[in-house]
Amino acid sequence: EPEVTQTPSHQVTQMGQEVILRCVPISNHLYFYWYRQILGQKVEFLVSFYNNEISEKSEIFDDQFSVERPDGSNFTLKIRSTKLEDSAMYFCASSAGAGPLYGYTFGSGTRLTVV
């Protein structure tokens, strides 16, 4: 079964450093997403991406965050200057479409620890 692949599985970074989280969505999917889950809290939406542009973003997704699809397979989330409160599990997801027929496939996540 096709999978969404995320790397690295765990990243530790110092506060103020830039991090890039990487994802390879399912190859024929068109919509890409980032979600995060702070320990003990709900999974929350960050951003959706379609046709090489952001289609929607949450209030969490401020100027410190950016997304990019640098080639035909990768989808990245960059955090420019990490803060302690950015520590969370970050999930990439993709879907084949945006209508009622389509569900999400999630990756196994990147655990980001900011120290």
Place this chain on the structure above:
Amino acid sequence: KQEVTQIPAALSVPEGENLVLNCSFTDSAIYNLQWFRQDPGKGLTSLLLIQSSQREQTSGRLNASLDKSSGRSTLYIAASQPGDSATYLCAVRSSDYKLSFGAGTTVTVRA
């Protein structure tokens, strides 16, 4: 803003018992509802997707129902096994392009 609530927060049952997990949401204008399983420290595995026009979906021992008008979905797991121990998340896709998640129900099946 869509709010998703899952009750109970935790559930412990002996092996073989049926499980009933509840999910409620505040805005009935949804595209679909998806149930996920999450093992500790792991990713989200999709279990079932119910479109807004459907009343239920079944996959093996899993059955999910949807009552959109009352804002409720129920996940039934028949004849539970220790391997079913995990956190089960309900996620609602509203008319925009994002999922709203509940906090999950953590299930423990005792052998």
